[in-house]
Amino acid sequence: MNRLQKFVPTVLTAVLFLTSPQVTLGATTTLKTDIRGTWAESQVSDWLDKGYVTGYEDGTFKPDNTISRAEFITLVNRSYGFTELAAVPFRDVAPATWISTEVAKALKAGYIKGYSDGTFGANKLISRQEAAVIVNRLLSLENKTQQESSFTDAKSISLWAKEAVDAAAVNGIIQGYSNASDFKPHQPLTRAEAVVVLYRSVTVRDVLASTPTPTPDTPTLPTPTPTPKPATTPIPTPSLPTPTIPTTPTTPPVDRTAPTLSGVTTGSIAFGDNVSAISNEKGNLYLVPSTTGSTLSDLNRVISESLGIKLSVEAGVPAIFHTAALSLDHYVVYAADASNNISLASGEIILTKKQLIVAEPAALAPIKVYDGTPSTSVTAGPLLNVVGDDSVILQAVASYNDSTVGAGKTITVVYTLSGADADHYLAPVNHSINTGVIDRAQLTIGEPALSVEESLAGDSELHILSGTLIGVVAGENVSVSVEATYDTGTSAKARPVTVHYTIAGADAANYVAPENNTDYVAYVQHHTDTGQIIDLITTSKVYDGTRSSAVLAGSRLGSCAGAGICPGEDAKVEGSGTYDNENVGKNKTIDVSYTVAGADANNYSAPEAIALTTGEITARQLTITAPVLTSKVYDGNTTAIVTAGTLNNTISGDDVFVHAVATYSTPQAGSRKQVTIVYTLTGNDAINYIAPVSVTLNTGEITPGI
Known part of the structure; x- marks a missing residue:
C-alpha cells in the first residue's frame, strides 16, 4: 500500500467497545426504558429491533457507556455485512475467540490495522475523531468543497484525523456539541453515538450506491413556422406574418490560456x-x-x-x-x-528524510560498576517530529570509550530507527557526555569454612578456609586469601572474630575485596591442664525464621585428673546456641549450652552454659517477579496502573505482603514511557524483610484522553 492510501494512523486504525460482547450484545430482550426520550432513541431502537445491538442483562441499553475497539468493529461488521476472514497477526488477540473472529473480518474488509508493536488493543476506547477516520475509510468520503469544519475546538483535532472529521461533518455523519460548535475529538465515543454514527454511515453508503451518474441534457431546438401556400381561388392576398427563424446561439470564446x-x-x-x-x-x-x-x-x-x-x-x-x-x-x-x-x-x-530529535536520554547511567565491557544501560526519551501515525521505533545503545576502571570517561549514545515508516526519517544525532565513571566491582564470597583443632600443646586453634569468590568476570585472574583474627591480649572470654579477605592477581585492580566477616565470636576458656580452649559461636545471621545459632565447640582433650577428656576415650563436647527470639534486631541474647556425646560420655560432665548479649539478626532481602503495567487514559497526573509480581525468598508461613506504587516520568500521553515502581511491605512479619529493589521500566503507555 502506498503512503497516500494510508489515511488512518496505524496506532488509531480501529476503535471498539469496553465490555465483552456478552455484555455489549448481552441480554436477548431490551426494554428500551433508558433510551426513551433521548436524542438517539430512533436509531438505537431501530438497531435493537434489527438485532445489530442488544442491551445488558438487566434490560437496559446504557446509551452513555463508552465503547471498546473490539465492540465497535463488531458493530461495523454487522451493519456492513462483512463476513470474510483474514489471518490475524496480533499477539494480544487470542485465537478461537469472538474478538479474533471480528478482527479477522475487519482486516479482510481493510478498514483496520494494528499497533506498531504488533498488538491490537481490543479493550481500548474509541474517540470521536477515531470514529470519523474509520467511517471515512469505509465510505471513501469526499469533501468536494474542501470546506473545513467550523468547530471552536478544531485546533485540538489531530492532524491525522482533520480531513476525516471535515469530510464526516460535511456529509452529516458526525456533528458537534453545544449547537454543533464543539467537536470534542478526544472524547470517548458512547454506545448511543456509535450506533448513530454507523446508522448514518450506512444511510450515506446506500445513497452513494444508488445515485445515478448525471448525463448532459439534449438542447431543445425551436420549430420553424411554415410559410402558408396561396389558395387556388383568387382572393385578396392577406398580409402574412414574417416567419420566425431560429437564431443560432453565439459560441463563447474558447479558453486556451493556461493558468499560472x-x-x-x-x-x-x-x-x-x-x-x-x-x-x-x-x-x-x-x-x-x-x-x-x-x-x-x-x-x-x-x-x-x-x-x-x-x-x-x-x-x-x-x-x-x-x-x-x-x-x-x-x-x-x-x-x-x-x-x-x-x-x-x-x-x-x-x-x-525528516530529521527526528529526542529528549536527553531518560535513563543514561553515567556511573557503572566494572563488568569487563564498555556497554552501559540507556533509555532514550520520546521521539519528536514523527508525522501523524507513522510507525517509527527508536533504539539507543550507549557505550564507554573503553572498559577499564576510571573517571572522566566519554559515553556515547548511538540512535537507530526501525518500524514500517523508518525510511522517511533520519535518526537523532548521537549524544555524548564526558563524565562517565567505571567503578571497581565489589566482590562477595561464600561462607568461610571454620574449624577448631587441638594443637600439640593441648590448646585449641582456629583454622579457616575461604569460600568461593563471586563477581569475577569470566577469564580474569583474581585470587583470594583469608585470615581469621581475634584479640589475644585480653582476658575477656568472648572475643569478636574478624575474617579478613585479600585479593591478588593480574586483574585484581578492577575489583574490591569482599567485605570482612564479623559474624563470629571466639569464646576462650583456660584450663590448667589443657591450656586454652576455643568455642566458635555464630553471633550474626540473616533472618531465617528460627532462633538457632551455630556453635563449634573446641577440643577438650587432657589428663583424666583435670577438666579434659581422657586420651583414647570416645567422648566429645558439642554446643548449640539459641537466640532469645527469631526476629530482626541487635544486641540479642544467645544462650549457649553444651552436651557430651560418645560411648564414654557418661564419664564426663558437660561444660557450664554461657550467654552472650551481642547477637544480631539482619533483615532478609526479598526479590520479586516482573510487575504488570496497564495503560491508562490521560488524566493529567503521573500515577501509573501496576500489578506487583510474586515475592521470592520469604520464609514459609510468614505474614508478609508486597505493595507496588508506579509513577510515570511525565503525565503526557505517549508510548514506551518511563515508569518507576517502588515496593513496600506489610504484614506481621514484614519487619524481618527488606522490600524488593525499585525498578524502572520503559513500557508505560498513556493514551490520549478527552
Missing part, C-alpha cells in the same frame, strides 16, 4: 512538511512526481495511483499540500483550469 502558478514552495523540504501553491484561476492543483507527463490524463493517472495529491482551489487562494502521504521523491506542482488548460510545471520540490 505563484507562491509555490520549492527546493528541499522535509517529509511531512507542507507545500504551498496558488493558481490564478479556479480549478485544480496537482502535486506529482517530477517525471509525470504534463497532460491531464497523466496527472489524473498519477492521482489514481495515489502517487500524488490533487486539490480543488479557487482563483488566487493559497492551497496547502500535506506531504505526509507521499513517498520520498522529486515533485512539481501543476495547475489545471476549468477548461483543462495545464500550467507550466513549478520548480522542483525535493521531499527528503
